[in-house]
Amino acid sequence: MDDRGTFEPAPPAEAVARVREGFRTRATVPRRFRAGQLKALRRLISENEADLARALAADLGKHPLESLMSEFVLLEQEIGHALLHLPEWMEETSVKVPLVLQPAQARMVPQPLGVVLIIAPWNYPVQLLLAPLIGALAAGNCAVLKPSELAPATAALLCRLVPQYLDPRVVAIVGGGPETVAGLLHERFDHIFFTGGEQAGRAVLQAAARHLTPVTLELGGKCPAVVVDGHWGNIARRLAHGKFINAGQTCVAPDYVLAVGRAADRLHTHLPEAIREFFGKRPARSNDYGRIVNDEHFERLTGYLGQGTVISGGGTERSSRYIEPTVLTDVDPDSPVMQEEIFGPILPVLQVASLEEAMEFINGRSAPLAAFLFSERPRNQRIFEDSVRAGAIGHNICNAHPLVPGLPFGGVGASGMGAYHGRHSFDTFSQLRPVLSKSALVDTLKVAYPPYSRGKAGVLKRLL
Incomplete structure (x- = not known):
């Protein structure tokens, strides 16, 4: 002191x-x-x-x-x-x-x-x-x-x-x-x-x-979000909130989206709208949007911006370590942005033909810390829970399970x-710690002591 x-x-x-x-x-x-x-x-x-x-x-x-x-x-x-x-x-x-x-x-x-x-x-x-x-x-x-x-x-x-x-x-x-x-x-x-x-x-x-x-x-790990059906505006807002809080620097944030069928077109429209709703037309001026922690992470993240087509965002400002909330499409699944945990405000959206294809894609990679499904159909939710290996499952919401004290928080495998x-x-x-207490004043264990005999074996079998 x-x-x-x-x-x-x-x-x-x-x-x-x-x-x-x-x-x-x-x-x-x-x-x-x-x-x-x-x-x-x-x-x-x-x-x-x-x-x-x-x-x-x-x-x-x-x-x-x-x-x-x-x-x-x-x-x-x-x-x-x-x-x-x-x-x-x-x-x-x-x-x-x-x-x-x-x-x-x-x-x-x-x-x-x-x-x-x-x-x-x-x-x-x-x-x-x-x-x-x-x-x-x-x-x-x-x-x-x-x-x-x-x-x-x-x-x-x-x-x-x-x-x-x-x-x-x-x-x-x-x-x-x-x-x-x-x-x-x-x-x-x-x-x-x-x-x-x-x-x-x-x-x-x-x-x-x-x-x-x-x-x-x-x-951490690359937490996936699979989008099948639902209210598109609400889905986009929940994805955008889950992804861009803390400028994307959240271990359970959706790292990428697998959009089933025409869900991709819906997200291309609604995700940019949700981002504007949250942070305005110029997120750099918003007091509600964070910054990247240091120059090293800023350089790493800006390297991802050219690995797809930017449909929203893409702006950067090196002096303040600002990266605009960004949505990417046309992303190669084998590119670094899809192989490494992003941990920043860049959200790739990939189109898949079916829920089954999406689950196969997820299970072909290391188990994530969390996996999210956006679908109102109970059958889809059951299939997703039964098929996907992840530290946690979220239905129609991202990042919220850590707020429930009764739920365990943790990963599985590499997460x-x-x-x-x-x-x-x-x-x-x-x-x-196990504790066993037995009095030694009277010995009731003689049947277990040597010398062993068939009679003792029979008694032990009945007692055990």
């Missing part, structure tokens, strides 16, 4: 050692302590919402209302859900004991894992750092937080706020870039929670293997491993 009463971010090894010692004290185990830390985290968000919104605007050009919807509300819902259900989550569960072990009692008791590392990305730098922390605290763990250096204003603010609100014996926050992450991954943790890209996820998994540390990976949100966060950061 410095003379002003604020904590300076600690070096990786020191941060890990401090919270490791905090966990040894068992301070995190009582429910009252866990609830107190969750309430303190809620105060951190509510009391500093304006400052956090300004930091997000500086890093990503986010409008305060967008930050409220996509960052703060989700966190407040998660905290409220955890506080409401924490007593039942912490309850032990009785399990039936086989007759051969009677009399005895068996139960499962949730236990904290220990010290967890949470590495957050830059695109939702508040939500994706603090949402996993909610589950870690609810489960009774200590945590080391690593915010993204690519959102520097937000990272600096969180490094100042976290030690002011959360017990420094329990939660540490570490600033810095790749060298800091490398230093953290050299330390031993009881769980690592990483949100980011596939390549970085592989590196985290490889580093975790040195200590046999379990890992949750929340990655990630493990899940969180709500009870699933508590379970991710808990060991469900």
Whole structure:
């Protein structure tokens, strides 16, 4: 702590050692302590919402209302859900004991894992750092937080706020870039929670293997949206909102659209209309539209603009890292824009002949973090759910399932491993430890002891 009463971010090894010692004290185990830390985290968000919104605007050009919807509300819902259900989550569960072990009692008791590392990305730098922390605290763990250096204003603010609100014996926050992450991954943790890209996820998994540390990976992937039928104006608005919020820098945003039959012509008309409705004729002047996070991503994204026919958008401004909301057609399925996760405001629309062709196209690629179907027909929805492999399914809406605390959020295959949100966060950061209790005053297990005999075998078969 410095003379002003604020904590300076600690070096990786020191941060890990401090919270490791905090966990040894068992301070995190009582429910009252866990609830107190969750309430303190809620105060951190509510009391500093304006400052956090300004930091997000500086890093990503986010409008305060967008930050409220996509960052703060989700966190407040998660905290409220955890506080409401924490007593039942912490309850032990009785399990039936086989007759051969009677009399005895068996139960499962949730236990904290220990010290967890949470590495957050830059695109939702508040939500994706603090949402996993909610589950870690609810489960009774200590945590080391690593915010993204690519959102520097937000990272600096969180490094100042976290030690002011959360017990420094329990939660540490570490600033810095790749060298800091490398230093953290050299330390031993009881769980690592990483949100980011596939390549970085592989590196985290490889580093975790040195200590046999379990890992949750929340990655990305090219999330498809299949459009069959429905109200075309509403479909276009939901696609445009899902795609262009945060300037397309959202892991569950629709990465491309497969339009069945004449749906392509409808979208060619209605998507540009939806974009104009949201951001006006000149989105560069709109306060509601964000910017690309850095020059590297700007250069990568502008390289995609020539890989199809632009039917809407296409404008750029290098000085402000602005890329206009863009819709592409006539896109080669083998081109880079269709092979790599776009993670930006460019939406390719491909025409397919049928729903079956669309599902075959999706399943021919790595499993996405989410897949969306726009169709009002229950039969189409059932077929899509049964046939498509994805981390989540959305019918007639994009990006909304993370707002439901009772639903797990996570990928499958290349889009990630493990899940969180709500009870699933508590379970991710808990060991469900089995406990068997049996008195030794009377030995009822003699039938299982050597020497073995046919008579004992017969008794055991009846008892087991």
